[in-house]
Amino acid sequence: MTTVHLPLEYDLKAGWLSPFVEGLTQGRAVARVCAACGRVSFPPLRTCTCGSAEGEWVILSGRATVITRTSGLDGDFALAQFDGADGLTTVALQSTATVAQSPLVLQASDPPRLVLGLEDTA
Amino acid sequence: MWDPQVVVTGAAQTPFNRRKDGTGPRDWAMLAFADAVAMAGVETDQIEALYLASESDFFALQLNPASILASELGLTGAAVVRCESGGCSGQSAVQMATLAIQSGLISHAAVIGLDASASGLPGDKIRSLYGFSFDNWTDGMTGLTATALYALSWQHFSAEQGLGPRHLAHVTQQNRTNACSNPDAHLPRKDDADAIDASPLVASPYRRLHCSPLSDGAAALILSHAKAAPRKTAPQVVGIGAATDHMHLGARSEPGSFAAKQRAMKRACDAAGIHPQAIGAAEVYDAYAGAQLQAVAALGLSEQVDQDLSSGAFAPDGRCPINLSGGLMGQGAPAGAIGVAQVATAARLLEGRYHGALQPSVPPEYALADTHGGVCTTAAVTILRRSGGL
Helix, strand or coil: CCCCCCCCCCCCCCHHHHHHHHHHHCCCEEEEEECCCCCEECCCCCCCCCCCCCEEEEEECCEEEEEEEEEECCEEEEEEEECCCCCCEEEEECHHHCCCCCCEEECCCCCCCCEEECCCCC | CCCCCEEEEEEEECCCECCCCCCCHHHHHHHHHHHHHHHHCCCHHHCCEEEEECCCHHHHCCCCHHHHHHHHCCCCCCEEEEECECECHHHHHHHHHHHHHHCCCCCEEEEEEEEECCCCCCHHHHHHHHHCCCCCCCCHHHCCCHHHHHHHHHHHHHHHHCCCHHHHHHHHHHHHHHHCCCCCCCCCCCCCHHHHHHCCEEECCEEHHHECCCCEEEEEEEEEEHHHCCCCCCCEEEEEEEEECCCCHHHCCCCCCCHHHHHHHHHHHHHHCCCHHHCCEEECCCCEHHHHHHHHHHCCCCCCHHHHHHHCCCCCCCCCCECCCCHHHHCCCCHHHHHHHHHHHHHHHHCCCCCCCCCCCCCCCEEEEEEEECCCCEEEEEEEECCCCC
């Protein structure tokens, strides 16, 4: 047997998704509004489910309602409905949010992640 | 309908398990390939193309594996290509080879599926790699796992269908019981419902025993043009179909439905000129216990999943036995080999060549191999028909 160590450090570019990715670092939910059908996608779809690739960026409130959640050794995750978005979004749940009821809010995270947690009411 | 010209002349696989014997993927490929060639009754120099399915270069740290295997297997000079579509890779390779032969340009092709999904890296590293199967910039960046995504999808499906832990246990026990009669199986186990409930919770409601294992192994097929086939009893490839769904689970109108599989199945059935009810045995992509039931519904093999499961319709002596091999949960899951092994199992069942305890005394007329990648983001199904010469 031969053991190989392969440390890899990627420098990945978000390209057209940059507004969405940069928004996550600030806790802002940057979505895409389709110019053809008006559907709001979050995460943003470059090509809408209607087939159109024309659209504009829009900032949602970041509040979301958990529809289904799963927990266990792999962590805490959910399909959530963001206010103002059509369709659902796959998110990680902060540990403090796993037993809380909705609404939850998008958390600022660096590196960028889709994470929901409790609203900071302070 | 199309005019089917392709037959499965060779079908073989290695055991699926976690290798501890010092062998590597090239050894497994050679074993499966040699058995398939022997069954096919063709010479190696008659094989004009090699289609290799392997999901990730990182499992064995070998890029460009198709070219290397061609030399290893004595296929230097053949056309080679590597096919990759995540967990669907093996079935994609089968379909590419089928189309090449169907075109009339070649007479014999080898299809090999393999992956070292168990022994090359620690399990947590393999699972981390699988996490990169999902969109890096959205689902992937949440850190979620395949099990978590499947669990979310299952929750939507089970709520619609009125299914629950009892049904997950039924599938788990059936598949692993079937595996007990399959000498190539990774997990031949008989766990009762209490043992399943006591296994660690990975992503609710999925527990460890509801999940397919990480396995090593290879499978091989020789596909031939019917006019060039040495054996007249070789089963025909009568229908193929493939489709995709949206990569984001949340962007799908029904996150619990496997729409890509439904579409792929319709295309395959249209090609074969049959309805799903004609299928008499199916190897179905059961990455998780619930995924098997989601697949059964999408494939049109059942309109009443609860009722058909309870009545034994999918048991070995039922109207459509599902995963006689044990499926991914019982036989194992070396990613690139899965779809190839499923077709190999279907072909052997139709020709009466499968493991004795699992071989139906009267082979069905049609058998199905169903594979997908992602949470059924990419789907491909292949329908085989028993040869009239049997």
